[in-house]
Amino acid sequence: MKKLILLIQVTFFFLTLTDAYSQWYPQTSGTTTTLRGVSFTDANTGTAVGWPGLILRTTNGGVNWISQTSGTTNDLLSVSFTDANTGTVVGYYGTILRTTNGGTNWTSQTSGTNWVLIGVSFTNANTGTVVGIEGTILKTTNGGTNWTAQTSGTTYDLYSVSFTDANNGTAVGFVYPVGGGIIRRTTNGGTNWTSQTSGTTNRLKSVSFTDANTGTAVGEFGTILRTTNGGANWISQTSGTANWFAGVFFIDANTGTAVGSGGTILRTINGGTNWTLQTTGTTEWLYSVSFTDANNGTAVGYSGTILRTTNGGASFINQISSKIPDRFSLYQNYPNPFNPITNIKFDIQKTSVAKLIVYDALGREVATLINEQLNAGSYQVDWNGSNYTSGVYFYTLQAGDYIETKKMLMLK
Numbered sequence: 529m530k531k532l533i534l535l536i537q538v539t540f541f542f543l544t545l546t547d548a549y550s551q552w553y554p555q556t557s558g559t560t561t562t563l564r565g566v567s568f569t570d571a572n573t574g575t576a577v578g579w580p581g582l583i584l585r586t587t588n589g590g591v592n593w594i595s596q597t598s599g600t601t602n603d604l605l606s607v608s609f610t611d612a613n614t615g616t617v618v619g620y621y622g623t624i625l626r627t628t629n630g631g632t633n634w635t636s637q638t639s640g641t642n643w644v645l646i647g648v649s650f651t652n653a654n655t656g657t658v659v660g661i662e663g664t665i666l667k668t669t670n671g672g673t674n675w676t677a678q679t680s681g682t683t684y685d686l687y688s689v690s691f692t693d694a695n696n697g698t699a700v701g702f703v704y705p706v707g708g709g710i711i712r713r714t715t716n717g718g719t720n721w722t723s724q725t726s727g728t729t730n731r732l733k734s735v736s737f738t739d740a741n742t743g744t745a746v747g748e749f750g751t752i753l754r755t756t757n758g759g760a761n762w763i764s765q766t767s768g769t770a771n772w773f774a775g776v777f778f779i780d781a782n783t784g785t786a787v788g789s790g791g792t793i794l795r796t797i798n799g800g801t802n803w804t805l806q807t808t809g810t811t812e813w814l815y816s817v818s819f820t821d822a823n824n825g826t827a828v829g830y831s832g833t834i835l836r837t838t839n840g841g842a843s844f845i846n847q848i849s850s851k852i853p854d855r856f857s858l859y860q861n862y863p864n865p866f867n868p869i870t871n872i873k874f875d876i877q878k879t880s881v882a883k884l885i886v887y888d889a890l891g892r893e894v895a896t897l898i899n900e901q902l903n904a905g906s907y908q909v910d911w912n913g914s915n916y917t918s919g920v921y922f923y924t925l926q927a928g929d930y931i932e933t934k935k936m937l938m939l940k
Contacts, residue, residue: 551807552793552827552835555590563828565606565617565816571824573612575631576834577604583617585631590826590836596631606688606816608648608656616672618645618658626672628653637672647688649697657718659686659699667718678718684710688734688745696740698724698759702731702747709747713759715740724759734786734816736778744800746773746786754800765800768916775816775827785841787814787827795841797896804895806841807912845898849906853877856930861911861923865937868913872923876902880927886911887922894921902927913938 557563561579568574576584576593581600584593598604602620609615617625622639639645643664650656658666663680680686684703691697695717701710709726726732730751737743745753750767767773771792778784786794786803791810794803808814814829827835853875861870876882884898894916897909913921918940924933 551839551841552809552837554809555593555834555836557584557593557828557832557834558595559584559832561832562830563815563832563834564604566818566826566828567607567609567615568818568820568824568826569609569612571820571838573630574818574826575607575609575615575617576826576828577607577617577619578828578832579603581619583625583631583634587630589824589838590834593834596634598625598634599636600625605644605646606648608650610650610653614653614671616648616650616656616658618648618660620644624658624672624675628671637675639666639675640677641666647686647699649689649691651691651693655694655717657689657691657697657699659689659701661685665689665699665712665718665721678721680712680721681723682710682712686710686712687732690735690737690743692737692739696737696758698735698737698743698745700726700732700735700745700747702733707731707748709745709751709753711745711759711762715758724762726753726762727764728753733772733774734776736776736784738778738781742781742799744776744778744784744786746776746788748772752786752800752803756799765803767794767803768805769794774814777817777819777825779819779822783822783840785817785819785825785827787817787829789813791829793817793827793835793841798893802892802894805912808835810835839900845902846908847905848873848908850903851906852904853906856925856927856932858923858925858932858934860934861936865939866913867938867940868916869910870913870936870938871908871910872897873906873908874925875906876904876927877930878928879903880930882925882927884909884923884925887924888916889920889922891922897923
């Protein structure tokens with residue numbers, strides 16, 4: 529009986545830690561092989577692909593992942609679904625697979641090439657583009673019944689492609705083996721692809737556009753590039769890390785997530801002016817990420833890793849008491865000074881939309897820890913400042929008419 533009680537206590541302790549500190553939580557993929565691509569069409573329905581010929585499907589937000597029959601043993605690298613039923617997967621040796629029934633059946637399509645196909649982007653059920661090594665670009669306007677080769681203007685590898693409509697698309701890659709970011713752009717559906725200046729010697733691995741003008745590309749050594757004019761200019765952004773990025777996904781012009789080596793996940797809610805490091809609980813490579821709205825997202829990677837968030841990856845809020853406080857309160861963070869994690873506690877007197885935001889010494893917003901409706905009670909949340917420099921920071925709680933700010937000091 530004592531052993532049982534101890535086991536229950538230990539289990540509760542670790543569950544409490546998970547609730548208090550997890551931003552992304554792991555899901556059971558049922559595999560230890562690498563997952564390279566993921567695509568969700570709504571909060572519940574998604575598909576992940578990987579090695580060798582692996583396709584996994586969920587219809588309940590990843591509670592269960594079911595293996596599907598792909599009909600190939602070739603490694604699969606990318607996936608694009610336009611609705612719950614219609615999707616395309618690409619991979620090694622020119623592999624293109626297509627489903628129109630949510631993956632119950634996957635049909636092999638003729639790509640016309642034996643090159644490795646790495647990226648795929650569909651804007652509707654019929655119109656899509658695939659890119660790969662040696663500058664390969666393929667286009668379909670009939671759901672893959674026919675694939676037509678396009679002239680990319682490069683013989684170097686293209687790793688990712690993003691179209692926002694039938695005409696406007698961008699592909700990124702790199703010069704092998706010396707590096708150098710490659711960007712190709714089309715405004716006529718790929719009839720012509722023009723070269724753009726990336727301004728980086730680092731390799732680019734992923735790109736995401738939300739409209740014809742606004743896009744972000746990521747790559748090795750923490751590279752993040754941003755454009756708001758269709759790539760006429762690409763501006764380097766500060767990621768705060770030297771880790772490599774392999775995937776990026778924006779849900780709108782401001783809200784995006786980048787994933788990469790060492791389990792790295794960065795988040796921005798202001799178009800990349802600030803990127804915030806999020807807690808993932810893994811050190812495995814993450815290769816791809818997909819969001820269906822600002823909150824619901826899934827990342828996949830090495831060793832069958834699947835991570836899920838339902839709050840945009842923001843710091844998980846731990847309610848430490850449901851007793852109704854006498855007033856709204858914001859407490860001094862602990863520890864203070866800190867390196868690099870500190871805990872912030874606060875009281876909510878009545879149900880309110882609460883915002884807890886961290887600012888640097890110049891008053892610039894660096895992290896939004898909370899932005900949601902909370903019931904009356906006492907709460908705590910951690911801030912991980914490992915992605916920021918030493919110095920003075922301020923944190924502000926706003927809930928209803930209540931607003932209060934306190935100062936904290938990070939010393940590394």
